[in-house]
Amino acid sequence: MCIHRRQLPFFAFSLLSVMLISSCSSPSVGGAPAGPVRLRVGVSLTPQELATYQVAIKTLDDQHPEWEIILENTPQSGIIETITAQLAGNDLPDVVRLQGLMAQQWIRQSAFMDLNSRIEMSAMDLHDFYPGPLEQFVWQDHYFGLPDTAAPDVVFYNKDLFDQAGLPYPTDEWTYPQMRDAAILLTRDSSGHNPTHPAFDPGRIEVWGWNGGLTFFWQRHLVQAFGADFCKNPDCTQMNFTDPAVLDAVDWWASLVSQDHAALYDPFGGSQTGIPGDPFLSGNAAMGYNGYFAVGQLNQSGNFNYDIVQPFVALDGKRYTPLSTNGYVISAASEHPDEAWNLVSALLDAEFLATTWGKPGHSVPARRSVAASAVNLDHPPANQQAILEAMEYGVVFKPYTASAFEVYARTTDLFVQAMKGDLPVEEAMRQAELAANEILARDR
Amino acid sequence: MKPIFRTRSRDRQARWFLLLTLPWLIGALFFHILPILAAGVLSFMDWRPPMPPTWTGMTHLNTAATDALLWRTLRNSAVYAAGSVPATVILGLILALLVDHRRQVSRFFPAIYFLPAAISGVATTLMWAWIFNPRYGLVNLALVRVGLQGPAWLQDERWAMPAMILIALWSAGSSTLVYLGALQNIPAELKEAAVLDGATWLKVLQCIVWPLISPATLYLFVANTIGSFQVFTPFYLLTQGGPDFSTLTLPLYIYLNAFSWGKMGYAALLALILFCVVFVLTAIQFRVAGRWVFYLGYSRH
Numbered sequence: 001m002c003i004h005r006r007q008l009p010f011f012a013f014s015l016l017s018v019m020l021i022s023s024c025s026s027p028s029v030g031g032a033p034a035g036p037v038r039l040r041v042g043v044s045l046t047p048q049e050l051a052t053y054q055v056a057i058k059t060l061d062d063q064h065p066e067w068e069i070i071l072e073n074t075p076q077s078g079i080i081e082t083i084t085a086q087l088a089g090n091d092l093p094d095v096v097r098l099q100g101l102m103a104q105q106w107i108r109q110s111a112f113m114d115l116n117s118r119i120e121m122s123a124m125d126l127h128d129f130y131p132g133p134l135e136q137f138v139w140q141d142h143y144f145g146l147p148d149t150a151a152p153d154v155v156f157y158n159k160d161l162f163d164q165a166g167l168p169y170p171t172d173e174w175t176y177p178q179m180r181d182a183a184i185l186l187t188r189d190s191s192g193h194n195p196t197h198p199a200f201d202p203g204r205i206e207v208w209g210w211n212g213g214l215t216f217f218w219q220r221h222l223v224q225a226f227g228a229d230f231c232k233n234p235d236c237t238q239m240n241f242t243d244p245a246v247l248d249a250v251d252w253w254a255s256l257v258s259q260d261h262a263a264l265y266d267p268f269g270g271s272q273t274g275i276p277g278d279p280f281l282s283g284n285a286a287m288g289y290n291g292y293f294a295v296g297q298l299n300q301s302g303n304f305n306y307d308i309v310q311p312f313v314a315l316d317g318k319r320y321t322p323l324s325t326n327g328y329v330i331s332a333a334s335e336h337p338d339e340a341w342n343l344v345s346a347l348l349d350a351e352f353l354a355t356t357w358g359k360p361g362h363s364v365p366a367r368r369s370v371a372a373s374a375v376n377l378d379h380p381p382a383n384q385q386a387i388l389e390a391m392e393y394g395v396v397f398k399p400y401t402a403s404a405f406e407v408y409a410r411t412t413d414l415f416v417q418a419m420k421g422d423l424p425v426e427e428a429m430r431q432a433e434l435a436a437n438e439i440l441a442r443d444r
Numbered sequence: 445m446k447p448i449f450r451t452r453s454r455d456r457q458a459r460w461f462l463l464l465t466l467p468w469l470i471g472a473l474f475f476h477i478l479p480i481l482a483a484g485v486l487s488f489m490d491w492r493p494p495m496p497p498t499w500t501g502m503t504h505l506n507t508a509a510t511d512a513l514l515w516r517t518l519r520n521s522a523v524y525a526a527g528s529v530p531a532t533v534i535l536g537l538i539l540a541l542l543v544d545h546r547r548q549v550s551r552f553f554p555a556i557y558f559l560p561a562a563i564s565g566v567a568t569t570l571m572w573a574w575i576f577n578p579r580y581g582l583v584n585l586a587l588v589r590v591g592l593q594g595p596a597w598l599q600d601e602r603w604a605m606p607a608m609i610l611i612a613l614w615s616a617g618s619s620t621l622v623y624l625g626a627l628q629n630i631p632a633e634l635k636e637a638a639v640l641d642g643a644t645w646l647k648v649l650q651c652i653v654w655p656l657i658s659p660a661t662l663y664l665f666v667a668n669t670i671g672s673f674q675v676f677t678p679f680y681l682l683t684q685g686g687p688d689f690s691t692l693t694l695p696l697y698i699y700l701n702a703f704s705w706g707k708m709g710y711a712a713l714l715a716l717i718l719f720c721v722v723f724v725l726t727a728i729q730f731r732v733a734g735r736w737v738f739y740l741g742y743s744r745h
Binding site: 080081084085087088090092105109110111266269270271272273274275276332333402403405406409410412413416417 | 491492493494495513573577578579580596598599600685686687688689700702703704705706707708
């Protein structure tokens with residue numbers, strides 16, 4: 001049968017329509033698929049973490065023929081954007097591993113499943129979880145996720161730089177004034193002078209004693225150390241930057257940066273050191289707070305001579321430090337909630353946490369029973385016990401509601417200007433408080 | 445009978461035209477027209493996925509009217525366009541004139557000039573991050589050689605935008621190619637006649653070359669202006685809008701509102717504002733074009 005020329009447009013149109021419709025339709029038309037349930041798991045891991053995680057997931061997959069786990073990794077810099085787009089498109093994976101700091105904004109939008117009844121029915125012992133990481137996934141006494149790992153900030157110090165300055169190493173008992181005295185003596189310019197020397201040139205500093213001043217509002221622990229607090233209410237949706245105690249604390253840090261020249265105002269941008277990234281890792285800072293993940297980075301770099309101590313003792317005798325946490329949530333729109341819960345339970349199993357996170361040194365498991373698996377004295381730092389101690393009193397970053405990231409974007413430059421001395425501390429904090437409370441009002 | 449045959453033939457041609465452009469029309473409908481309409485509706489709503497959108501009326505418009513950061517982004521985008529568009533076009537013209545002058549090597553140089561446009565934007569942006577590195581970057585090392593202390597380009601509020609404009613010059617090769625095409629279409633006899641009449645090189649450029657390449661200039665101004673208001677990658681990768689919002693442009697502000705701060709409705713309104721700004725600027729350029737653009741062999745009368 002031949003096609004008449006006049007019929008050609010009709011056939012071409014039909015062909016195009018069929019192609020268009022077939023490209024838009026679902027591949028699994030016609031009833032529920034038999035066999036294992038496909039569970040999508042969204043993660044955001046470094047290449048090293050992903051290598052370990054993929055092996056662990058494959059093992060788990062083999063042990064559970066009822067599942068087929070589809071792993072979806074997103075680069076860490078784009079995770080908020082990815083999850084927002086997935087939620088907007090109703091395409092969130094069944095299980096998502098995300099940073100605790102990001103969880104609350106979506107928990108409060110009903111994006112994740114309430115896990116209370118499932119936790120009650122299971123044998124899961126919540127007392128085994130550290131309280132800080134657990135809090136990150138709770139809202140109105142309901143659990144919307146469970147943490148798997150956490151990383152408290154502790155003080156890292158470069159032993160070689162202390163040796164060169166002829167100073168004793170920090171200890172777990174150090175206070176902030178002790179840190180300041182040491183930081184000034186550790187700072188040196190290209191001629192080797194420290195800030196106490198008359199010929200010291202602040203324009204040619206090569207090593208800073210302390211890595212970073214108080215450069216953004218999530219560094220709440222740096223003011224708590226002086227008896228002040230940025231947060232006015234429990235979930236920190238009302239902030240207080242102009243309280244006299246806060247101003248004194250911010251001033252303490254600003255003078256360390258702009259008067260003593262012993263700390264950086266741009267700790268990661270590279271405008272001062274010339275090397276974007278962590279100045280401690282590049283040997284341009286002698287001390288600084290960092291998370292457990294820095295251990296892996298430092299050890300990979302070879303013969304970096306360093307150790308850690310607990311966060312410095314505050315004026316009230318306590319210690320304050322932030323916890324970076326990660327955990328699992330289940331999409332409220334998941335079509336396989338039971339299987340997803342079983343998978344989350346398996347991912348939070350003590351043995352799984354130890355082999356996937358603790359022993360490879362990626363992170364500290366958020367469960368007390370296996371947290372020590374992250375301790376490996378075959379490699380530095382020697383004082384790894386400091387991390388386990390800090391897990392007990394570390395608290396999560398606040399505020400953590402939806403608008404917190406906008407507050408961060410809108411106020412960080414004000415903190416930096418205060419540190420640099422470009423803007424008086426009082427004025428910078430007044431502007432920051434005004435902006436922060438106006439934005440956070442949406443979340444109250 | 446003849447006219448009827450012609451009409452049928454034209455009908456058939458029209459049907460084929462419609463059929464063959466159908467995939468594009470479908471794409472334009474689903475991926476351009478409907479999203480613009482959806483953005484229009486969304487700009488009157490508050491939407492934080494996965495919660496359903498809620499009607500907020502004129503709230504976002506009121507917010508925009510008092511949003512100091514929005515006005516700052518518009519100013520930043522305007523400064524970037526005013527700095528980068530003329531510079532890119534002029535540099536493109538100079539390079540094209542040089543290449544056109546040396547026709548025997550003209551196959552080589554256009555390829556060199558166009559090369560930046562063929563390289564990944566992310567890769568070149570990261571390269572610029574190192575070029576502008578305050579301590580080890582090529583720019584500051586060159587300045588040190590002549591006894592000057594360079595600034596922290598991308599971290600300094602005063603220098604970040606000028607640095608971004610300098611980076612934009614990297615894409616001048618595209619303008620060079622457009623100009624080269626226009627230059628090589630100028631009838632040689634026109635220039636020869638002018639030279640025989642005693643015209644200098646500058647006079648030939650002013651009275652013959654410039655009018656005849658004016659359509660290309662119009663195209664480049666329109667396309668580059670639109671592009672400069674939509675540019676996103678270098679700002680996102682190098683400065684994230686900082687320091688102190690000195691490089692926060694409208695597309696980046698839209699992105700932050702939509703995907704980082706969860707304000708989809710407000711971001712939709714900002715996208716419409718961007719659309720209006722670009723539309724108005726383009727309309728003005730076309731309106732003014734009648735006074736200085738010359739089309740060879742075309743008369744309005």
